[in-house]
Amino acid sequence: MYKLIVSDLDGTLVDKNKNISEYTKKIVTLLKERGIEFIIATGRSYKGAKHIYDILELNSEIVCNNGTTIYNNKGELIFQRTLDSNIVNEVFKKSIEEDCVFFATYGTQVYIGEGTIDKANTFLYNSLEDPIEINLENINSYIFEKIVLMDRDNEKLKHLSLYFNKYDEVNAFISQEDYLDIVHFETSKGKALETIAKLKNISLKHTIAFGDAFNDYEMLKVAGKGLVMKNGFEELKKEFDTLDLTNDENGVAKYLSDIFSLENI
Numbered sequence: 001m002y003k004l005i006v007s008d009l010d011g012t013l014v015d016k017n018k019n020i021s022e023y024t025k026k027i028v029t030l031l032k033e034r035g036i037e038f039i040i041a042t043g044r045s046y047k048g049a050k051h052i053y054d055i056l057e058l059n060s061e062i063v064c065n066n067g068t069t070i071y072n073n074k075g076e077l078i079f080q081r082t083l084d085s086n087i088v089n090e091v092f093k094k095s096i097e098e099d100c101v102f103f104a105t106y107g108t109q110v111y112i113g114e115g116t117i118d119k120a121n122t123f124l125y126n127s128l129e130d131p132i133e134i135n136l137e138n139i140n141s142y143i144f145e146k147i148v149l150m151d152r153d154n155e156k157l158k159h160l161s162l163y164f165n166k167y168d169e170v171n172a173f174i175s176q177e178d179y180l181d182i183v184h185f186e187t188s189k190g191k192a193l194e195t196i197a198k199l200k201n202i203s204l205k206h207t208i209a210f211g212d213a214f215n216d217y218e219m220l221k222v223a224g225k226g227l228v229m230k231n232g233f234e235e236l237k238k239e240f241d242t243l244d245l246t247n248d249e250n251g252v253a254k255y256l257s258d259i260f261s262l263e264n265i
Contacts, residue, residue: 002259003206005031006063006193006219007252009042009052010176011212012229015248018125020055027253028056030262039063039196041189043146043175043215046071047108061199065105065146066175066215067192068183079195081184082106082143084169091147091164091182092139098160100180101150102134106143123150123178147182154178175215190218210243210252211236227255 007013014020028038038056041063042049049062061078062071070079088104095102095113101120102113110128112120114135121127134142151157157180164172164182171188175181189211197204209216209223212232220226220240228236231246245251256262 001206002036002208002224004037004039004197004200004202004208005256006039006041006189006196006207006209006223008189008211008213008216008219009040009044009049011231012210012216012247013040013252014052020052021250021253023250024253025056027257027262028058031256031260032059034260036260037200037202041067041192041209041216041219043179043181045105045108045110046075050075061196063189063192063196066181066183067187067189068145070192070195079192080145081187082145083147083182083184085140087167087169087182088144088147089139090167091149092134092136094160094163095149098149098151098156100156100160103148103150104134104142104144105146107145111142111144120150145183148175149180149182150178151180152178173214173217175213181215188218189216190220190222193219193222208256210255212247 031038037060039060040049043066046064049064053062059073068081072078092102101116104111110131111134112131114133117128154177157174160180161172164170169185171185172182204222205224207223208225209219210227211220212229226240228240228242229247229251230243243251243255
């Protein structure tokens with residue numbers, strides 16, 4: 001029987017308005033009462049993930065920034081990988097050359113390419129608050145856990161993904177249609193799931209993972225059962241089982257309700 005559930009947030013557990021339904025909260029509560037672990041694994045920062053964590057009243061680890069950081073149930077950082085400064089410089093120069101928005105995070109701090117705040121806000125659900133603007137003169141003063149290049153041209157992002165993945169130190173992937181995420185090569189949601197499962201002495205074959213995009217790929221691959229949302233990327237649906245429902249239809253919660261016989265709630 002499955003003992004550990006791990007779910008992506010955006011496009012998976014939350015709806016298009018970034019909200020958690022009461023139904024999903026109820027199902028997660030019932031799972032916890034049965035002793036089944038439920039963990040969030042997201043591309044969001046800790047601050048962005050903690051809001052959902054609190055709504056679900058979780059008491060588990062949180063995987064943030066696509067696996068570059070893992071926090072325990074006290075909010076303490078227990079795993080972190082940052083990007084090499086040479087890679088950061090290359091990515092930033094490329095963002096200028098390709099006219100992409102450069103967005104990066106470290107902890108709760110957000111960084112943005114100089115002069116691009118208004119453009120960045122057109123990609124973001126919540127407007128930026130007090131970001132640090134980055135340019136070629138100050139970029140080496142900062143450390144980043146994750147970089148996101150934002151552009152409406154998905155084909156351009158695919159090309160850049162191939163370009164950056166030629167570097168051994170980088171793991172680059174499209175996390176949303178307009179987002180190319182760049183993280184340390186030793187990090188992914190899949191590696192984070194392996195770390196947490198080992199910490200809890202749970203076999204990976206007893207885990208279920210839910211996702212919708214390429215940043216979920218390794219997590220879906222290593223889990224005992226990997227499931228893609230109906231609204232997920234078509235490339236993922238070719239490799240993994242697909243739910244009959246979308247994130248707006250409580251797809252994750254309804255699947256869990258079925259397999260754990262929680263229908264009569």
